[in-house]
Amino acid sequence: xxxxxxxxxxALAIGQLSRPRSLAFGLLAAQPLWFTAAAVAxxxxxxxxxxxxxxxxENPYLYLDWFPKAQLDPAFRHSLAPVxxxxxxxxxxxxxxxxxxxxxxxxxxxxxxxxxxxDGTAQLRGNVHITQGYRQLFADQVDVNREESTAxxxxxxxxxxxxxxxxxxxxxxxxDSKAASIEDATYVVHNxxxxxxxxxxxxxxxxxxxxxxxxxxxxxxxxxxxxxSGGEIAIDNVERQGTxxxxxxxxxxxxxxxxxxxxxxxxxxxMSGLLFPSISNSDENGWDIAIPYYWNIAPQLDATIVxxxxxxxxxxxxxxxxxxxxWFNTEARVAGLPNDKGGDDxxxxxxxNEGFPEDLVLPAKGENRxxxxxxxxxxxxxxxxxxxxxxxxxxxxxxxxxxxAELKVPQNVSARALTNLNQTAEASLxxxxxxxxxxxxxxxxxxxxxFDTYSQLPRFNLNGNYKWGNWHLLMDHELxxxxxxxxxxxxxxxxxxDPDSETTLTRNFVNANRARIDYSFGxxxxxxxxxxxxxxKGIYLGYELADTFLADSAMDSPETSAGQLTIDSGLFFxxxxxxxxxxxxxxxxxxxFLMASSEADQTDFLNVSNSPGDGGNDLxxxxxxxxxxxxxxxxxxRFNGNDRIDDADRAAFGLTTRFVDPxxxxxxxSASAGQIFYSEASRIxxxxxxxxxxxxxxxxxxxxxxxxxxxISSEVIYHDTDNTINRGNVTLRYLDDDxxxxxxxxRYLRKEEIYDATDSYLVQGPVRQADVSAVxxxxxxxxxxxxxxxxxxxxxxxxxxxxxxYDTCCYRTRVLWRRELDNDLADVVPPEELEFDxxxxxxxxxxxxxxxxxxxxxxxxxxxxxxxxxEVLKQ
Numbered sequence: 001x002x003x004x005x006x007x008x009x010x011a012l013a014i015g016q017l018s019r020p021r022s023l024a025f026g027l028l029a030a031q032p033l034w035f036t037a038a039a040v041a042x043x044x045x046x047x048x049x050x051x052x053x054x055x056x057x058e059n060p061y062l063y064l065d066w067f068p069k070a071q072l073d074p075a076f077r078h079s080l081a082p083v084x085x086x087x088x089x090x091x092x093x094x095x096x097x098x099x100x101x102x103x104x105x106x107x108x109x110x111x112x113x114x115x116x117x118x119d120g121t122a123q124l125r126g127n128v129h130i131t132q133g134y135r136q137l138f139a140d141q142v143d144v145n146r147e148e149s150t151a152x153x154x155x156x157x158x159x160x161x162x163x164x165x166x167x168x169x170x171x172x173x174x175x176d177s178k179a180a181s182i183e184d185a186t187y188v189v190h191n192x193x194x195x196x197x198x199x200x201x202x203x204x205x206x207x208x209x210x211x212x213x214x215x216x217x218x219x220x221x222x223x224x225x226x227x228x229s230g231g232e233i234a235i236d237n238v239e240r241q242g243t244x245x246x247x248x249x250x251x252x253x254x255x256x257x258x259x260x261x262x263x264x265x266x267x268x269x270x271m272s273g274l275l276f277p278s279i280s281n282s283d284e285n286g287w288d289i290a291i292p293y294y295w296n297i298a299p300q301l302d303a304t305i306v307x308x309x310x311x312x313x314x315x316x317x318x319x320x321x322x323x324x325x326x327w328f329n330t331e332a333r334v335a336g337l338p339n340d341k342g343g344d345d346x347x348x349x350x351x352x353n354e355g356f357p358e359d360l361v362l363p364a365k366g367e368n369r370x371x372x373x374x375x376x377x378x379x380x381x382x383x384x385x386x387x388x389x390x391x392x393x394x395x396x397x398x399x400x401x402x403x404x405a406e407l408k409v410p411q412n413v414s415a416r417a418l419t420n421l422n423q424t425a426e427a428s429l430x431x432x433x434x435x436x437x438x439x440x441x442x443x444x445x446x447x448x449x450x451f452d453t454y455s456q457l458p459r460f461n462l463n464g465n466y467k468w469g470n471w472h473l474l475m476d477h478e479l480x481x482x483x484x485x486x487x488x489x490x491x492x493x494x495x496x497x498d499p500d501s502e503t504t505l506t507r508n509f510v511n512a513n514r515a516r517i518d519y520s521f522g523x524x525x526x527x528x529x530x531x532x533x534x535x536x537k538g539i540y541l542g543y544e545l546a547d548t549f550l551a552d553s554a555m556d557s558p559e560t561s562a563g564q565l566t567i568d569s570g571l572f573f574x575x576x577x578x579x580x581x582x583x584x585x586x587x588x589x590x591x592x593f594l595m596a597s598s599e600a601d602q603t604d605f606l607n608v609s610n611s612p613g614d615g616g617n618d619l620x621x622x623x624x625x626x627x628x629x630x631x632x633x634x635x636x637x638r639f640n641g642n643d644r645i646d647d648a649d650r651a652a653f654g655l656t657t658r659f660v661d662p663x664x665x666x667x668x669x670s671a672s673a674g675q676i677f678y679s680e681a682s683r684i685x686x687x688x689x690x691x692x693x694x695x696x697x698x699x700x701x702x703x704x705x706x707x708x709x710x711x712i713s714s715e716v717i718y719h720d721t722d723n724t725i726n727r728g729n730v731t732l733r734y735l736d737d738d739x740x741x742x743x744x745x746x747r748y749l750r751k752e753e754i755y756d757a758t759d760s761y762l763v764q765g766p767v768r769q770a771d772v773s774a775v776x777x778x779x780x781x782x783x784x785x786x787x788x789x790x791x792x793x794x795x796x797x798x799x800x801x802x803x804x805x806y807d808t809c810c811y812r813t814r815v816l817w818r819r820e821l822d823n824d825l826a827d828v829v830p831p832e833e834l835e836f837d838x839x840x841x842x843x844x845x846x847x848x849x850x851x852x853x854x855x856x857x858x859x860x861x862x863x864x865x866x867x868x869x870x871e872v873l874k875q
Contacts, residue, residue, distance in 0.1 A: 061221040064188050064195060065090055065165055081874060082739070082780045084809035085220050088190040090163065095131055105133035111142075120146045136160040150174055157182065163190040168201075185211075193218050193809065196227070210234050218847055219810030226251045226811060226846050251846075272296045282839055284343045284401075286311025290318070300324045310402070312344040313337060316369070327380060333373040335402075340364050343401060364401060370394045384429050391421040396446040420445050420453075436462045454482040454509070454621045470525050476518040478642060482621045484509040510609045513544040514621065516642045530571040537564045537636075539600075539645050543619060549609045551617070558604035558619070562645050566636050567594045576662075584668060585660040591674075593634040593652040600647040602684050618687050619643055625686060628717055628727075630654065630699040633674045639686075648683035652676045666705050673700040697726055709736035726750045735866045739783070739874055741775040743865045768792040773864040775805070782806055785816065787863050796821065797836075801863060803856075807874070814843040814856050 059067065068086040069077050080087055097105040112126025122144040130137040140155020153171040160166075169184040181202040188195045199213035210232060217227040231246030249257040272295050280288045290308040297303060306318035316337030323330045342348075342365030351361045358365065371393045378386035393399070399418055421444040428437035442455040464475035522535030542559030550556060570591035577586060605619040623641025626632050633654050637646040654674030658667050676696035682689045698718040705711050714730040729747040734740070749767035773787035787801035803816035819838045843856035860867050 063167065064088065064186065064221055065190065066188075066221050081809065083807045083874070085223070088188050088193065088195070090160070090165065090190050093134065093136070095136075097131070097133055100133040102133035102135045105131075107132040122146070134162055163192075164188070165190070195221065208234055217810070220808075223808070223810065225808070251844075280841070283837060284345050285313060286344060308337070310337065313341050313402070314339060328376055328378045328386075330374075330376040332375075333371070335371040337369040337402065340367055340369050340401075342366070364395055364397055368394060369398055369402060371398060383431065384427070386427045387424070388426075389422050389424045391423065392444055393421065393446075399446070419447050433466055434462065434464050436460075454484045454511075456480050456622070457483050470523055472522055472524060474518070474520045476516075478514075478516045480514045480621075480642075482512050482514065484511060508549040508609060510549055510619075511546040512619065512621065514542070514642070516541050528572070531569065533568045535566050535568075535636075537566070538562075539564065541600075541642070541645055543605075545608065545619075551607060551609055555604055555608065558608070560600045560602050560604075560645060562598050562600035562647055564595065564597045564636070566596075567592075568634060569593075583662060585662050587656075587658045587660065589656040589658070591634065591654045591656070593654075595636060595646075595651075596649050597645075597647045600645040600684075602645065602647075605643070606687065620686060623686070628697060628699065629715060630672050630674060630701045633676055633696075633699060644684060644686070646684075649679035649681060650676050664708075666708070667703065668706060669702075669704045671700075671702050673698070675699065695720075710734050724750065733866055735870060735873075737873075739775070739777055739870055741773075741864070741866055741870050743771070743773045745771040745865075762794065765793040769798070773801075775860075775864065775867065775870060781808055785814070785860065785864075789863075799863065801859070809847070811847055812843075812845045814841075814860075816841045816843075816856050816859065818859065 059071065065088050066086055067089050069080060069084070072080075072087060072089070076087070076089075093099075096108070107130065109124065109128070109130040111124040111128045114125070115123045117123065122142075124139075124142040124144075126140065128137075128139045128142050130142075136159070137153075138156070138158035138160075139153045140157075141153075143152040143154075145151075151173040153173070154169075157168040157171055158165070159168075165188040166182075167186045168182040171182040181200065183200055184197075185201045186195070186197045194216065196215040196217055198211040198215070201212070201214070202210050204210065211230070211234075212232055213229070214233045215227045215229045217224055219225050219227070227250050229248055229250055230244040233244045233247070244262045245260065247259045247262045248255045272293075279290075282288070288308070288310050290306050292304050292306045295303045295305060301321070301323050303319065303321040306320075308316045308318060310316070314337055316335065318333075318335040320331070320333045322332075342362045345362070348361045352358050372391065374388055374390045376386070376388040378384075423442040423444065424439060425441075426437060426439040428435060437460070439459045439461075440455075440457050441459065442457075443453050445453070459478065459480040462477040464473070466473040517540045518537060520535050520537040522533060525532050538561070540559070540561045543557065545556040545558070547553045547556055568591075570589060573588040575586055577584060607617050608619055609617045620643050621641075623639050623643035625638055626635065626640050632638070633652040638648070639646055652674060654672060656670060656672040658670040660666070661668055675698050678693055678695065680691075680694075682691040683693070684690075698720050699715070700718070701713070701715045703711075703713045711733045712731070715728065716725060717727040718724075719726050725748065727749050729745070731746075732742070732744040734742040747767065747769055751764060751766045753762060753766070754764040755762055769789065769791050771787070771789045775783055775785055777783045783805040785801065785803040785805055787799065789798040789800075790796075791798050797819065799818070799820040801816060801818050803814060805812065805814045817838070817840050819836050821836055841856045841859070861871075
């Protein structure tokens with residue numbers, strides 16, 4: 001150790017190295033010290049374990065703290081993503097005060113030799129090691145000139161902080177101004193998997209860091225696929241922003257993008273600037289290029305502006321803005337493309353040449369296309385809450401033709417598969433036992449041959465909920481005003497073989513106010529061996545109808561009411577057994593559901609208007625039948641909505657058996673079957689009454705999880721009167737820890753066969769479709785992607801996918817071929833004349849930087865079950 005007097009002078013001379021923003025810290029504009037200090041208090045960092053053959057010494061990137069996966073401790077190796085070939089591992093800090101902040105720790109220095117010259121220069125030679133708290137400095141030699149307030153470091157320079165390493169060839173520090181410079185710098189940010197270099201780095205007195213010929217990458221050091229390089233990069237730690245000149249993105253050592261000037265945020269701070277472009281190509285739209293610009297307006301407000309060029313349609317603009325306040329979280333999206341050119345569709349051109357009206361085949365040509373969305377949540381979990389979810393597009397084909405380049409669609413489904421857009425505004429107030437709400441709701445239909453649904457303008461709800469032990473009292477009150485344009489007309493081609501057979505269909509609508517009150521009082525008792533849940537309910541349903549289009553104007557106030565008793569009960573039996581020395585638990589679970597209802601005369605709800613076609617003369621505003629399944633056996637209503645009171649006296653019986661693994665609790669196999677038995681009295685359906693129906697269809701369900709990775713399920717709905725299967729499906733889902741994914745599915749739905757007027761082709765038939773998909777790894781990095789969706793009724797493929805995925809710690813690329821049925825002209829041509837769209841799509845994601853061609857991920861997520869779950873597991 002240095003002598004005390006010399007130590008004090010050296011500490012005064014180089015004390016600036018211990019300031020909160022040191023040279024090593026400034027080189028990367030890393031996080032504030034309080035962040036890196038937290039890393040010191042964590043448990044010891046896992047260490048690399050050498051091979052027995054001593055291969056660690058042969059590691060060419062050991063100077064970057066890089067260890068190949070084979071040289072890591074097995075426990076740490078298991079935590080790495082399979083696509084990563086190694087990790088940056090910092091050595092443990094075992095010196096005194098290593099867990100303290102630099103300003104709270106004494107400065108210590110060691111060297112092979114030290115000397116204090118008469119000119120005021122202090123010399124440290126050989127294995128110089130200076131520490132202060134968690135900060136370390138290594139060098140071959142250090143010369144400190146107190147009079148000039150400079151320190152010169154040379155040799156193998158190494159500066160360390162938690163999760164940070166900087167190496168260099170030579171450095172100069174001005175201790176009074178805190179300016180510093182270092183030559184041939186290399187750096188590593190361990191926990192961010194980031195490393196790079198700079199030919200010359202300088203830290204100005206203002207605190208600004210300038211890197212000359214610097215680089216940045218998240219690739220493994222032995223396989224740098226991409227890097228960001230710049231002629232000059234300036235980082236301002238005070239303003240938390242950076243600027244770069246002559247910046248280029250290099251992929252496989254080939255410059256791909258060049259920016260003469262670029263601004264970017266430092267750390268997690270947001271900052272205005274250009275984002276990476278989105279580029280795609282398709283037969284119908286041609287090249288589609290969008291260049292987003294991010295505008296950081298204020299800490300609580302930002303916007304993304306996206307100019308967009310679509311080769312065969314025109315130039316448009318997209319805008320997304322977000323605002324966060326103490327009470328509201330608001331997101332708004334707008335997109336527009338004026339004077340659409342119509343796209344490049346060969347089938348559409350052929351139909352126009354055959355005489356079909358252009359405005360039916362290409363309805364959007366020459367039109368202004370746009371999209372609006374407002375999504376707002378208010379209240380922040382307090383007693384009051386608000387929500388606005390409003391979306392609207394210029395035409396039903398907007399998403400099918402354009403989608404959005406950068407703006408997300410609110411619904412969590414494929415934009416091309418959307419059938420309607422929600423337009424809702426709601427406010428609610430909640431207390432311990434009551435919740436009151438008011439809602440206005442509309443829908444924009446995106447299906448051409450469907451009529452718009454009714455608007456709810458407004459809907460009031462007041463619901464009470466009281467519980468006393470196992471007893472409960474529920475009080476639901478609803479008052480809704482349904483509104484619709486009095487008449488609606490749609491235009492279509494009646495005969496697809498005759499372009500001149502254009503016709504229209506008009507339907508009338510009856511507006512109404514509806515009141516419904518449901519009171520229920522019940523007992524919910526659970527035991528280990530079973531449950532018993534009786535409940536009594538009183539229901540009132542009434543309307544005030546507008547006289548327009550009523551078949552009988554005197555019947556403008558139909559109403560009904562009913563009292564109901566339901567009992568839901570079940571038993572649990574179990575036994576332990578074994579098969580081939582494999583122990584399991586078998587259960588037997590009978591379940592009985594009883595419902596008795598007083599008569600609810602709903603005759604006045606049928607045939608109330610003179611509207612033609614498709615149930616338009618019945619009071620149906622928001623109600624449909626639930627799709628029948630095993631779970632529907634035990635519901636107290638068959639209707640989804642409040643326009644009908646389920647008055648069918650019935651008893652439903654179901655039986656379930658399970659084979660359970662006692663160690664994991666997993667159902668190895670389960671089977672359920674059941675049926676509903678009705679009284680002989682008539683019961684109401686949506687648009688009619690049914691009499692003397694003794695029982696429902698027979699529902700059966702099978703499920704199996706022989707392992708954590710494999711799930712098999714099947715459900716069958718059997719009509720035992722006609723001895724026919726009305727609906728059935730079987731699915732197999734497989735996803736294991738090695739990211740192997742495999743799906744098989746088949747579904748059947750019985751439908752009446754309908755042919756065109758000349759009986760020349762099938763328009764509608766039973767649904768018989770198979771879907772097979774897989775993502776299968778060839779090795780840790782290469783995987784095969786595939787999907788086949790086939791329709792056996794029309795003997796045609798619906799969608800085929802085939803591709804490859806190559807995934808590393810640094811980047812991921814996917815190449816995908818897709819062939820899908822083009823439904824754009826489904827309303828114009830016969831089903832067998834629909835053409836197919838084919839395309840090849842490429843996606844490249846530079847991890848930690850940007851991605852190009854994100855539509856491939858959307859295609860795979862929407863087409864392959866469990867694909868998103870696989871993505872989560874791989875992270």
